[in-house]
Amino acid sequence: MSAKPFSSVWTRERKGGREQGLTRDQIVRTAVELLDAEGLDALSMRRLGARLGAGATSLYWHVANKDELLELVMDEVYGMVSVPDDAGWRQAATAFAYGLRGAILEHPWSASLIGTLPALGPNALASADNLMAAFAEAGFGDMDVDFAVAAVVSFTLGATVPEVAWSRAAVEAGTDHLEMQQAIAPVLEKLASERPRLRERYQKYVGKSFDPAIVRRLSFDFGLMALLDGLGTRLH
């Protein structure tokens, strides 16, 4: 039984010191750079240290372990989404959803971390708070504010995270989406005898050269609008 209470960067008291040389902020910034440039697998303490001109183990003075570092970089992503004030709940939610989606797509490594680390950094909390303010203002009930915001966040994450998995696979393979379609075709063919509908739907796309990025965006918009409509009916 591992009985260490519950620990996160955010629940620890931060070490206050001279703040010269290496800085936690600087470490986090450089980590984000490294992640953006080379992806999640490329982030090791040794490589990050090297990029900072420091030894790997020096980082452990500023950060308890790698998980804490990841919590920090993750909150950096949440910090990139902004919610407009005084704009109405629908517009606030739309801006938030597109903002979060954009932030994750721009930093694809973040998709792999969402299922791993709970999000309770200041930026994540601030965004949620802003969105809740808009919903409360609009007249949503006490519990409904929490639930509605959770629904918007859920849909956005759930739409974006697997999207990243796909586009990363494509990028790593270095193939464009047409080659990818061809690579996937045999997989579908194998199932086609039992599931004719699957092949049928697939061939709807295969001829035309739709840009899958655009299709995904359409799909995102469709789902988001539907969700917001459904939330709207709960306003009264």
Place this chain on the structure above:
Amino acid sequence: MSAKPFSSVWTRERKGGREQGLTRDQIVRTAVELLDAEGLDALSMRRLGARLGAGATSLYWHVANKDELLELVMDEVYGMVSVPDDAGWRQAATAFAYGLRGAILEHPWSASLIGTLPALGPNALASADNLMAAFAEAGFGDMDVDFAVAAVVSFTLGATVPEVAWSRAAVEAGTDHLEMQQAIAPVLEKLASERPRLRERYQKYVGKSFDPAIVRRLSFDFGLMALLDGLGTRLH
């Protein structure tokens, strides 16, 4: 530039052979057992081999690499959700959503994999196909079927994946949710001066000893019903 085309267990031709001794199915089954028992970090090729009474490198005959193994176990999770036939689109979607949520919650390690691997295993495709059938039958338009199904999947994943991150943190810490609330309190207090609403909302929960699992389920149901309502208005 890494120019290897695009590869996945599902796009490779499977090695056909004698199928004695170790089996791919057996490997996958045992991997799921190990994951369920000890979590994602505990799954190493060496440990999995040991549990099978085999050498670690023997596994590489049946599986190209660890990622492929993870694709296989992931599809096993998708295989646990069933969609009823002839039940109406709403009921089908609800059953699917609760089924997928249940499967992920029962196998929490799967949450960490969703953002990493694209889901194109037979089980994942079959579930999606079933759901699309129900939506098509109900009269959703051509593109709308795809979009609506994607929305339901998105919401379900997005609601469940972060949920797992929370409950895992609680389990690993070995603390119940009351202790967890106390651990988080100082984090909120630090932001409270700038964000009074945050503290206020938090204190709504802190007194009563709500079971967070029940609250999350309520939240899930609220969001799902709202989304389905919104989709319903697009039927005509």
Place this chain on the structure above:
DNA sequence: GAGTAGTATCGAACACTGTACGACTCAGCC
């Protein structure tokens, strides 16, 4: 100025990881 406490950095070492490679056994077939 000397001494000391705390901040910060680092090298070496430990126990692991995924996996490439080559050697090996063994069943089935000519």
Place this chain on the structure above:
DNA sequence: GGCTGAGTCGTACAGTGTTCGATACTACTC
């Protein structure tokens, strides 16, 4: 008997996160 391919495995390599103790440098007290 000889051959082929399936299947298994030990060894080795390059890398990982993290612990520990030694070391430096700064700021402050006596």
